[in-house]
Structure formats: C-alpha cells, structure tokens
Amino acid sequence: xxxxxAATDSTRAVxxxxxxxxxxxDGAAPPGxxxxxxxxxxxxxxxxxxxxxxxxxxxxxxxxxxxxxxxFLGPNGAGKSTVVKMLLGLIFPSGxxxxxxxxxxGDAGVKAxxxxxxxxxxxxxWLQAGEFLEFHASLYRxxxxxxxxxxxxxxxxxxxxxxxxxxxxxxxxxxxxxxxxAQALLNDPEIVFLDEPTSALDPLGxxxxxxxxxxxxxxxxxxxxxxxxxxxxxxVCDRVAILDxxxxxxxxxxxxxxxxxxxxxxxIGNMTPELRQELAGRYRLLRADGVAVTLGxxxxxxxxxxxxxxxRGGGRLYGLTARxxxxxxxxxxxxxxxxxx
Numbered sequence: 088x089x090x091x092x093a094a095t096d097s098t099r100a101v102x103x104x105x106x107x108x109x110x111x112x113d114g115a116a117p118p119g120x121x122x123x124x125x126x127x128x129x130x131x132x133x134x135x136x137x138x139x140x141x142x143x144x145x146x147x148x149x150x151x152x153x154x155x156x157x158x159f160l161g162p163n164g165a166g167k168s169t170v171v172k173m174l175l176g177l178i179f180p181s182g183x184x185x186x187x188x189x190x191x192x193g194d195a196g197v198k199a200x201x202x203x204x205x206x207x208x209x210x211x212x213w214l215q216a217g218e219f220l221e222f223h224a225s226l227y228r229x230x231x232x233x234x235x236x237x238x239x240x241x242x243x244x245x246x247x248x249x250x251x252x253x254x255x256x257x258x259x260x261x262x263x264x265x266x267x268x269a270q271a272l273l274n275d276p277e278i279v280f281l282d283e284p285t286s287a288l289d290p291l292g293x294x295x296x297x298x299x300x301x302x303x304x305x306x307x308x309x310x311x312x313x314x315x316x317x318x319x320x321x322x323v324c325d326r327v328a329i330l331d332x333x334x335x336x337x338x339x340x341x342x343x344x345x346x347x348x349x350x351x352x353x354x355i356g357n358m359t360p361e362l363r364q365e366l367a368g369r370y371r372l373l374r375a376d377g378v379a380v381t382l383g384x385x386x387x388x389x390x391x392x393x394x395x396x397x398x399r400g401g402g403r404l405y406g407l408t409a410r411x412x413x414x415x416x417x418x419x420x421x422x423x424x425x426x427x428x
Contacts, residue, residue, distance in 0.1 A: 356403035
C-alpha cells in the first residue's frame with residue numbers, strides 16, 4: 088500500500104474503539120416488539136437533533152425487527168442522513184434515546200456488528216480493491232485467515248473477484264458502488280445500513296442489489312435502506328417510514344400502507360351533477376376535470392360497480408383504466424399533500 092489511508096464516514100462508523108455511549112439511555116422501548124419478547128434490531132424513542140434553532144430531526148420513534156428490510160424514505164433535506172449518522176454514533180443526538188441490538192448507540196461492541204455504505208462515499212482510489220478491503224478488515228481486527236476468506240466471499244458476492252488487483256480509480260461508478268457494498272458486508276454484520284445503494288447502477292445492477300438484499304434477509308440480517316428509487320424499495324422492503332421535515336409522517340408494513348387500493352381513471356360523457364355526487368358518495372373522488380374522473384377504491388372488486396353506476400346514472404363510459412396504488416403515490420400524497428402534518 089502507498090501509505091495509510093485517512094478515515095472516511097464508513098471507516099469511522101466501523102472502526103471506532105472505546106467510544107462512550109452517545110445520547111442513549113435505558114428509556115422505554117417503542118410499543119410492539121418489546122411486548123412480544125423480541126428485542127428490536129433498531130429502536131428509537133423521541134430521538135431528536137437540533138443545530139442551533141434548526142430542528143433536523145424531531146421525535147423519531149421506530150422499532151425495527153431483526154431480519155427486517157426497512158425502507159427509510161423522505162425528500163432531500165428531510166433528515167434521513169442525520170438519523171443514520173445518529174444511529175451509527177457519528178453525531179450526538181440532542182435528545183431522546185436509541186439502541187441497536189439492545190445496546191446504546193455508540194457502543195463499541197455493537198459497532199463491530201454493523202455495516203455501512205454512505206451515499207456520498209469517497210474511497211481511496213490509489214488502492215487496489217483487495218487492499219481497500221484489507222484496510223477495512225484491519226479496522227475490525229479480523230484475523231488473517233478469516234480476513235482472506237471473507238474478502239474473497241464479498242468480492243464474489245458483488246461480482247468483482249476478477250478485479251481484486253485493479254486500483255479503484257479504474258472502476259466505473261457502478262463498480263465503486265459494488266465495492267462499497269462489499270466493504271459494508273465485510274464483517275458479516277447483523278445490521279446493514281445502505282444509503283442509496285443502487286443510485287449509480289444500471290437496471291441489471293439494481294436487480295443484482297435487490298437479490299443481494301433478499302439474501303441478507305434470508306441470512307437473518309436487518310437491512311436499513313435509504314433510497315429515492317421508490318420502485319426499488321417497494322420490491323424489497325417489509326416496512327417503510329416516510330420522513331418529512333424531521334418527523335415521521337407515515338410508517339408501517341408496506342402491504343398495509345398500500346393494501347389493495349387502486350386508482351380508477353374514467354372518461355365519462357354526460358356527467359351530470361347527480362352522477363358526480365353519487366360517485367363521490369360511494370368512492371373517493373381524487374380528481375375531476377371535464378370528462379376525466381379519477382376515483383380511489385380499496386379493492387379491485389369495486390371496479391365493476393363503478394361502470395354499472397356510471398351507466399345507471401345516464402353517463403357514457405368512454406374509458407376505464409385501473410392501476411394499483413404504488414409507494415410513489417403514497418409518498419407524493421403524504422409529502423406534497425401534507426396529510427399528516
């Protein structure tokens with residue numbers, strides 16, 4: 088190697104030793120998991136971070152089960168990265184409590200059981216891929232034989248075995264993303280924090296990362312996933328939380344949040360006030376503009392009744408298109424619509 092590399096966010100998160108517990112006590116856990124006797128992999132209670140008069144995170148309460156893929160969503164500036172840095176012990180909370188694997192955040196023993204890929208990583212481009220992973224393995228004080236074995240395993244996992252001797256400055260953005268995921272998994276962590284892990288990848292690469300995340304779940308690992316690609320989150324996550332202006336405005340099981348809801352787009356001629364009133368009374372009237380009407384229904388079995396109601400009410404049905412309510416729809420409705428503020 089050409090000198091000892093400087094520490095980055097990811098190295099500080101995994102390499103610190105002897106850190107004092109940061110801003111987390113033994114406060115009561117969020118309801119739910121504790122009541123079942125299961126210790127949450129990640130939990131917080133009224134976690135807060137302020138910078139002067141600016142409130143970056145306010146009253147964050149989460150309980151994430153072991154082995155869960157948890158999607159953490161929000162617009163730019165919502166406070167997502169601040170939350171991750173608090174949970175990793177990179178910055179001090181201003182109030183509230185949080186625990187990882189049953190221990191206070193900042194606990195040195197817990198840090199050795201975490202993996203982290205930051206969104207804006209800056210790796211040491213003069214290092215070979217193998218040297219880069221050797222450096223990170225040394226932060227865990229990983230024994231030599233185990234180190235060599237694990238480096239080979241993670242390189243194979245991310246499809247970079249043939250590039251072990253290549254320097255990072257020769258890597259594409261997608262390859263750098265994959266070597267970053269490799270370092271996040273190097274210590275075989277119990278919790279993996281992935282911040283925008285598919286942002287630089289092509290569709291094939293994104294599918295490979297989705298498959299990898301599912302493999303981590305199958306191994307019993309907890310994945311905390313930040314992503315702006317909501318379709319990716321919808322395909323892999325068990326639960327999600329939407330953060331806006333430092334507050335969680337919606338959270339829950341993805342299947343419960345989306346349910347069987349559908350939007351039904353209609354093209355109706357001869358729309359009388361009486362027909363409009365009937366449709367609005369029986370269904371959720373989302374939009375109406377001339378002959379175009381969009382209704383919300385809770386299940387697809389309601390859709391035939393819409394067509395019958397239009398015809399019975401004297402309307403002319405020129406078109407009916409149904410689509411399932413997506414995570415993107417929910418995100419836009421909550422964040423732009425401000426329904427939970």
